[in-house]
Amino acid sequence: MQTNFSEEDLKKPHIREADRVLRSCVHCGFCNATCPTYQLLGDERDGPRGRIYLMKELLESRDDDDQITEETRLHLDRCLTCRNCETTCPSGVEYHKLLDIGRAEIERRVPRKATERAFRYGLRKALVDPQRFQALLRLGLTFKPLVPGMLKDKMPPAPLDAGTRPDHQRHERQMLILEGCVQPGLSPNTNAATARVLDRLGIGLTPVSEAGCCGAIDFHLNAQADGRERMRANIDAWWPHIEAGAEAIVQTASGCGAFIKEYGDMLADDPQYAEKAQRVSELAKDLAEVLRNESLDALTVKEHKRLAFHCPCTLQHAQKLNGAVEGVLGQLGFSLTPVQDPHLCCGSAGTYSITQPELATQLRDNKLDALEAGDPEVIVTANIGCQTHLAGADRTPVRHWIEIVDQSLAPQGAHRP
Known part of the structure; x- marks a missing residue:
């Protein structure tokens, strides 16, 4: 694809990056065939190819160009960032990087209404802090009949008790685990089950309470500076353990894993953090990556349920780990x-199911069918x-797959709830 950026424009890092991505696109349209929103809406502007043209027009235009309107932002907002198009693309277009640039630019050029800005700010603040989120969740469960439908559906009847975690210090092999922001409240048993399963394999999970939200929620709601600050804070929290020999940083939420694996790219221009960020990205491992490289002889499953596995977009399209959990x-x-x-995407896509509830519900019901x-x-x-x-x-x-593995193992001590 030809671009028309001036030499002055190309001095800006984000424009140079956009130019690189745009030029790799041959506008073949293969991406539309696997785009969930294009399949639902049938509008070229709600498929990757159309959005690429919209972003090209946006980035090449002047600030006072009245052709850039809220309609442009609407079509970018409707994108799930599922990256299915990247899996399909024969030219290797890094669409998600262009989308981050385009969304930041449209946010600057066409500011949202005050009510929408307040809603998105409140959403970020409610989700990114684990303690705050758990307090709000308890409040919401208490007054659940009064909670709006799109939020009520996100609340579990009662999160499964996490049980006890084994003492990680009894193992020579140590890995770190990202606890996450909403997962400790919505599914506290997920990481506890992970610790119990890895314990049987001779691996201890070192807790790092100072590491919080991975930064994806801020970043994808266009608070990109705040997202990068969270990246830096996590790197600082993990670094002493990395220097002490931690083998990996384990993620049980593939959305977090996909984001952490891009710390190196997103902080590449930060002289203080670039090298550390790259190292963190190299150490980031989805739980399935860890287990598939271990002998599983110590895991004796006594109960085999019949399962349907939903492979998240962030696992199969972003991390390219399709088949890892199934294996x-x-x-x-x-x-x-x-x-x-x-x-195809289930419609969750971070906060998408809250900001685009109608489309998300259609995608969810199709996926469940x-x-x-x-x-x-x-x-x-x-x-x-x-x-x-x-x-x-x-x-x-619906459960996390590691919970079912943990629940199905032959009893060992009193670790399993």
């Missing part, structure tokens, strides 16, 4: 039911956003 579950003896169109076609006992997934979004329909039970 581990198959090795442990679980039966996986077939799922039609497993590449596909997951339930094989009559599974439980739907399992690898991302807390997908888990709560799918569970909100109150159909087949």
Whole structure:
């Protein structure tokens, strides 16, 4: 794709990056064939190719160009950032990087109404701090009948008790784990189950309470500076443990994992953090990556449920780990039911299910129809956003896959709840 940036424009780092991505696009349209929003709406502007043209027009135009309107922002807002288009693209277009640039620019050029800005600010502040989120969740569960529907559906009836975590210090091998921001409140058993399973493999999970939200929520709601500050704070929290020999930084939420693996790219221009950020990205591992490289002989499964696995977009399209969880579950003896169109997004997409509830609900119901076609006992997934979004329909039970593994193992001591 040809671009028309001036030499002066190309001195700006974000324009140089946009120019690089735009020039890699051959506008073939293969991306539209796998774009969830294009399939629902049938509007070229709600597919990757159309959005690329909109962003090209935006970035090449002057600040006073009246052709750049709220309509441009609407079509960018409707994008799930599922990155299905990147998996499909024959030219390797890094669409999500262009989208981050385009969204930041449209936010600057066409400011949102005060009420919408306040809503998005409140959303960020409610979600990114674990203690604040858990307090709000308890309040919401107490007064659940009064909570708006789109938020009520995100609330579990009662989070499963996490049980106890084994003493990580009894193992020579140590890994770090990102606790996350909403997962400790919505599914506290996920990381506890991870600790118990890894304990059986001789791996201790070192807690790092100073590490908080990965930064994705801020970043994708166009508070990109705040997102980068969270990245730096996490790097500072993890760094002493990395220097002490931690093997990996484990994520049980694939959305966080996809984001942390890009710390190196996003802080590449920061002289103080670039090298550390790159190291953190190299150490970031989804739980399935850890387990598939270990001998699983110590994990004796006594109960095999019939499962349908929903592979989150951030696992299959961003991290390119399609098949990793399925491989581990198959090795442990679980039966996986077939799922039609497993590449399509469930509609969760971070805060998308809150900011775009109508589209998100359509995508969720389509995904559940596909997951339930094989009559599974439980739907399992690898991302807390997908888990709560799918569970909100109150159909087949939805859990994180590691919880089912932990629950199905032969008893060992009193670790398992």
